[in-house]
Amino acid sequence: MNPLLDQFLIEARELLDTASEGLLRMERGNGGAEMVNTVFRAVHTLKGTSGLFEVAPLTTLVHAAEDLLDAVRAQHLTLTGTMTDLLLGALDQTRAWLTTYEASEALPADAAAVAAERGAALRALLGGGASPATADAVDAGAVAGMRGWVAAFAPEQRAAAEAAARAADRDLVAVAYRPDPACFFRGEDPLHLLRQVPEVHALEVQQPDAWPSADTFDPFDCVLSFRLLSTAPPEELRHLFRYCEDVEIAAYAPPGAVPPDAATVQEVLDAQLALLRQPAEADAAAERAAAVAEVLRRIARHCGQRVDEAVLAKASEEAAAGRTEALAALLERSRIRPPPAPETGGAVHAPERPAVEVRPAGTATLRVDQAKIDTMMNLIGELIVAKNSLSYLARKAEAGASARELARDIKDQQAVVNRLAEDMQAAIMAIRMLPVSHVFQRFPRLVRDVARKLGKQVELVLEGEETEADKNMIEALADPLIHMVRNSLDHGLEPPEERIAAGKPPHGTVRLTAAQVNESIIVTIGDDGRGIDPDRMRRKAVERGMLDAEAAAALPDAEALRLIFAPGFSTAETISDLSGRGVGMDVVRSAVEKAGGWVAVDSQVGRGTTVQVTVPLSMAVARIMTIECAGHLFGIPMGAVVESVRLPASAVHHIRDREAFVLRDRIVPLLRLARLLDLPGEAAASQAIEDAPVLVLRVGQATVGLVIDAFRERMEAIVRPLEGVLAGLRGFAGTTLLGDGRVLLILDVAELI
Template identity: 40%
Template sequence: MNPLLAQFVDESAELLDRCNEGLLRLEQDPQDRAAVDALFRAMHTLKGNSGLFDFPELTEVLHAAEDVMEALRLGRLQYQPSLGDLVFHLLDVVRQGVADIRVEQKPTAVIAQATALITALKGWLPQGAAEADSIQHEPSAVPEELQLVLPFAAQTALWPVFETVDTLWYIAYRPQPDTFYHGEDPFWHARRTPGVVWGTIVAPRSWPALENFDLYRCVLEFHLVSQAAQADIAHHFQFQRDSVRLCALDRWRLADLGGAEALTAMAGARREALVSLLQRGAWEEWERWLAEEPDASGPAAWFRGFAQAGQQDPDRLRAAVRHWAVSLGLETCVGTEEKPGGLPPSAASRPQEDLGRHDAVMPSTATIRVPAAKIDRLMALVGELVVAKNGLPYLAKKATSEYGAEPLARELRAQYAAIHRIVEDLKMAVFDVRMVPLSTVFQRFPRLVRDLARKLGKQVTLSVVGGETEIDKGVAEILAEPLMHLIRNSLDHGIEPPEERERLGKRVPAELRLSAWYEGDTVIVEVSDDGRGLDSDRIKQRAQEKGIMTASDLARLSERDAWHLIFHPGFSTVDRVSDVSGRGVGMDVVKQVVERSGGRVALDSHKNQGLRVRLMLPLAMMSRRVMVVELGDQPFGVPIEHIVEVVRCAPDGQQSLGQRATLVWRGRSIPLVNLGEMFHTIPGPRLNGFGECAVLVGRVDDAEVGLIVDGFRETVDVIVTPLEGPLAQLSVYEGSALLGDGSVLLVLNLRELIQWQWS
């Protein structure tokens, strides 16, 4: 279904509820003004909305209902229970009709009962109200003297227009003095008149002294000639109907405006020749005569146009010329005098507003609106199902180990596989329902960028790409804040002021890009700018000042590692606290928020060329895959995305660097953590027959760590929930998860472990 129609169907249900509620209240207390108002408003909105689609019966029924509500509201009609019955019935029919739209693409129920409903509703309308609606807005037919301001040159220029039209309209637009306070620019309005062939500004005859001049009181008039149809002109001036006078201008009236004067302006002999030629209708001679006329733009040009335009009616042309000649005393011998011109019937009519409807928008599939909370509940249930499903392999194991029922275990595993597949499908189906396009998050940023850029005096263009990329609703919701922070950072710290950019030879305005795309099961959201980029020296300096790391440690850091210091809590590269990005969340929070939803943040930067921040987010935020490791008898979970490799190593593969144990892994020394020692589970690592212990190599960002564990188990999908109560203080845990056998799994936070190791 087209989104607009879907919106209409959804909103109609709400509006009908509001109508029902208003009507119920009215039934309780017929004097309840607020109830009448609410009822009227809801009905009015319903009707207005229905007009967007091609459901004429629905609109008419709602229109009739709205009229009744209006009569109630204005006190022209008193509420009575029998009226209530009718309106309740109407609401039911409309509700059914809207439901029909979903299924049948038309409001069938309403169509069937439209006539009856309309008749019944009209019966309630007081006589006066019904008539008020049908009052014709007759144009006031009071004629008014109008000064036509049409210079001679303009007249000459108008003649050729009569080759295509017979009637032009002279328009005198005299805006009300307070027109500017109506948000109008009458000059612009005049210029946009359809079919303008000539126009001018007419100034008042005198101006006050400048000191007393009220510049916001409009004293100008606009006079113009248009070749558009009267209805189009009327429509154009529909808001200024009282300020506009129209006058039909046909060729004879135009001739009458300038003929005598044109004739007077000619030299005596030529004038007589001209009159004679025009009277005789000797067109060939006329052409020759014109060719001899030296002044092509003066009276001769006027007459050339006139003769051309009037040729189709030689009698009338002759009469006009004779009339001028007589009035100038040039002609003594006159026949029956004819007054040239004559107004076409003044068929001034009300503007014809084109109320054509939108093309029918037909729905293709039915939709229902579900509260987000219900989907969240569904999601939670799917999560529980995943966990319960994971109980089956334990059961299979138990069937073998405790009961020795291997065939049963096999059947359980087969059943598990089948359920697993269904659960996966179900999970995907629920994911799909929860998917929203990223544009819902992105749409606020153009505004933000513009406002911030303005505030900071920077020039930036924002390009947004990939708004159609869909992502889980929950991820989308938490994404807004980090993105806002990244964009603020770019504008505040990254992008240079225009002068600085010019000095550096960089493009002004700067470019800020917000883009999104899919990469496998991940959605990448990227914020990039072409600003200053990250300065690792300054970052290191800052980190030292802040006591985040010692100078010697910093010296060892690669450029890339230094960048990641900006994610350290409390780090800020700019000294002054700007009121744009210096408050609220910092980069550390950006990172935390993204990681909490199972995502990662990556940085890329070149000094003076810009910064690119990539948020790599899971398509859906639901279960997480963790590897279960053993420490003593206790299982712990490690998020699979942080696991690089599991290795076995003999104690002699370990070295001690000062106080720290390290492991040489792929030619590198990585810190080694003995988890068992850390959690005080057992005194030393469990070794296998070759004297080796199990090491899990994990990586967070670019930092690696080796974890000595007692053993590896399977990987499972679990729902990780944050720890509550006093345990929440333990940052080495990301949270806990329930395993299929009902036991609790603590999931390790590798980042914290690594940081703890560093500190």
């Protein structure tokens, strides 16, 4: 991929995240004017940088969002829920286009039409400026200002330009172009750009009021500006100058021209609207739609404005097919008077388009703090010095040094290499560590959208966003957390009227917290909703044939709550796009256990539910304990080890056909690793050993004892997943290499138990 494009995609997604998060804060009334400026700057920067690539529809859409945000920033408009919906929808569409462009370096075929449709909906909210049907129109004040400098052209130039416009039956378009002084460093060439302007009939190059002195003159600064008159279509000129920051383009009405009469224009529009709504055959409807569209186009020109051709074409197609609503709406909102405020229902908004999911074809990227890279470079320098010392030891051995002296030097050097290896491992892990805010930042938007869809009032509280974990672990947490937050919103929190009746505030609270405990990260999702009723869980389990009535009645409350993680289990009465299929919490449990963690749930009826997810900090480097069983070495992740004990044979009790022992007044099931792995000829020998070594392990909420033959050393290892013919082998989490080159199998404790 082009490095410039790669950098643009990274920065563009960061700008979209900043803008989306800022919009949500603005809607909640947080941040004030500074937050508005932050969102505006993010969108403005994205518009500017997108101009370096062939993504004109994306630039058009972002430009429309920028104009609306500029009106909010200038306090001409107040941000409403409708505005936020449209702006967030535009940002989502932009994000989807970036994903598509990353995969194919091209936007979808319908991008221009989508940009025109969404852009028109955004500009429809600019009540005091351009008309909703006339996007990019310049207000009367700007046109009046242009008349002043247009009059400064030589009379013969101006007359020739006006005559050319009349001969071509086109508007005379005035363009004022003021390049940025540093435009040469942004790939903008004013001279080349002006040479591309078609049908120029007058051009003026404006010099600065005072030229800088020779000492301060910078030949790489552009100090000129330009004014011109052209008969080219305004759309073509806007496209040509689409990447320029400071340019004004407007149809110029010569002095003495008859201004549009608002009453007359409105009468014509009303007549066209009445004509359009009369019943007609298919052929007549098509002809009528085309005629109405042409009338609308001419009225817009008469008013010094223009109609968005993409929106008009789509509306005309629907009208020709007998669906006149779109074209009628276009007529209704094409009046000269300002359109009604969006909240009154007077504005027509573009329908939401689902974003197409396209998997990026490029490699994943990770932005790293410069200080972490500097640390790595320092360690690499030390490692090179340590490597050079090995050749010194080799020469010393060849020179006949004594074995004792060589052994001492080798041990000293091994200590240095060991320290460097540990420091480099820590530095690499620090590079891979990301704050959980990378996952948490998507939830304000999710909670807002789902709550609006469900008609609920929800406050989201995020805590511990600075907690760090391995990048892969952070990504593994994303989908399970989404499922659980959606469940809290759909199942947990009650509608406002139900909460008020229960003596609760109308708005519910979803709390998402993260914390590091030892070598694990614990993420908690809690709500103050209706809670989970254990009795209802038992009834549902019986209804679905998962348990018989007797077994369900004997089930403790804690185990009844854990039924939500059973495959196919759901308490929803109806299936919706949010819930009811019985796959949500089962997916959560499977995903978390696959990442080496476990899930716990606690709930109180009427007070709320808390789900706790515990996962290791990293899936790349694991601390393991090596054990021996039946003459073989195995590894067990230290995260599953609670303690190790020596168990005499007399302490083993038999409950039915199972073994157990008592550990601090608690009965713990006892399993024998040799039997679990079906190691030939060793199970009986393991049972007869006095003072058998036992590892006490915790898997989820369960505690078990695992009988082995011997404890070995603890170590840190890079765990590799099983590949080839061994891929998917149950009972093993992966492999690692020992110092002597042997392969050590790492046990998947949860799967074994």
